[in-house]
Amino acid sequence: MYKNVELIEQYVKDNYDLDDKLIKIKLSHTVRVYQLMIELVEMLNLNNHDKVLALYIALFHDIGRFYEAKHNGKFNNKYDHANDSCTILFDEGLIKEFPIDEEDYELIRKAVFYHNKKEVPNELTDREKEFCYMIRDVDKIDIYHVLANEYQKEFIFIPTDKVLNDFYNKYLIDIKDIQNPSDSIILYLAFSDQLHFRESHAILNYKGYLEEFINSIRVNQDILVKDVYDHLIEETYDHRDDNLYYQKIKRKEVNYGRIR
Numbered sequence: 001m002y003k004n005v006e007l008i009e010q011y012v013k014d015n016y017d018l019d020d021k022l023i024k025i026k027l028s029h030t031v032r033v034y035q036l037m038i039e040l041v042e043m044l045n046l047n048n049h050d051k052v053l054a055l056y057i058a059l060f061h062d063i064g065r066f067y068e069a070k071h072n073g074k075f076n077n078k079y080d081h082a083n084d085s086c087t088i089l090f091d092e093g094l095i096k097e098f099p100i101d102e103e104d105y106e107l108i109r110k111a112v113f114y115h116n117k118k119e120v121p122n123e124l125t126d127r128e129k130e131f132c133y134m135i136r137d138v139d140k141i142d143i144y145h146v147l148a149n150e151y152q153k154e155f156i157f158i159p160t161d162k163v164l165n166d167f168y169n170k171y172l173i174d175i176k177d178i179q180n181p182s183d184s185i186i187l188y189l190a191f192s193d194q195l196h197f198r199e200s201h202a203i204l205n206y207k208g209y210l211e212e213f214i215n216s217i218r219v220n221q222d223i224l225v226k227d228v229y230d231h232l233i234e235e236t237y238d239h240r241d242d243n244l245y246y247q248k249i250k251r252k253e254v255n256y257g258r259i260r
Helices: 002-015 021-044 048-060 063-072 081-091 102-114 126-150 161-168 181-194 198-207 209-216 223-241
Strands: none
Touching: 002 021, 002 048, 002 063, 021 048, 021 063, 021 126, 021 198, 048 102, 048 126, 063 081, 081 102, 102 126, 126 181, 126 198, 126 209, 161 181, 161 223, 181 209, 181 223, 198 209, 209 223
């Protein structure tokens, strides 16, 4: 399977500029998601065939992001890159470069297509849902690492009521409702409560990526804004504590954002 990582790296090298920071970020993310998927499928004790399929999905899930970076010059979370991933894989035929049975194409397509959607449709089969949840989990886990190390995140405005209410009620937040940088941070904080597998919670716990993300946030010290932020952080950990499989993180180990 590591040869397949090399094939993806070669595909990116042949089609995109490796000196482009966005391309580098996305290639590194893809490799880390692949590595996280290795851990998850071992913990889930999948059979060898399904392990291989899950690893392919990890490699393929963000192929469309490279196209987006090249043609748009930026990443926009309201742009559905999963559609481009499926186009490149199946319409343009990239998937044929890999030793994958055609009978598995549809499962891979659905997992890639739904990896970034608000939710997984109920009409999918249980098997299809499982693969969707696997890639959604490991993708979310590494997104925390990417955000902490590659982007400046600032909580400087009062979030919108819709996003706040969805967060506190544990509703899935629609990216279409994001109106400012603080809304965006709430969207990401909610990821930690949305992981499907208990094993994914364990991985996020020992990787420390949630803490890494929180510690990277610059917070406006306006009393009202900071009070909202501090309560959100408390609620984030309360949400995770509600998960019976999660080993509680000691909050004293977390700095509630850098002082601005």
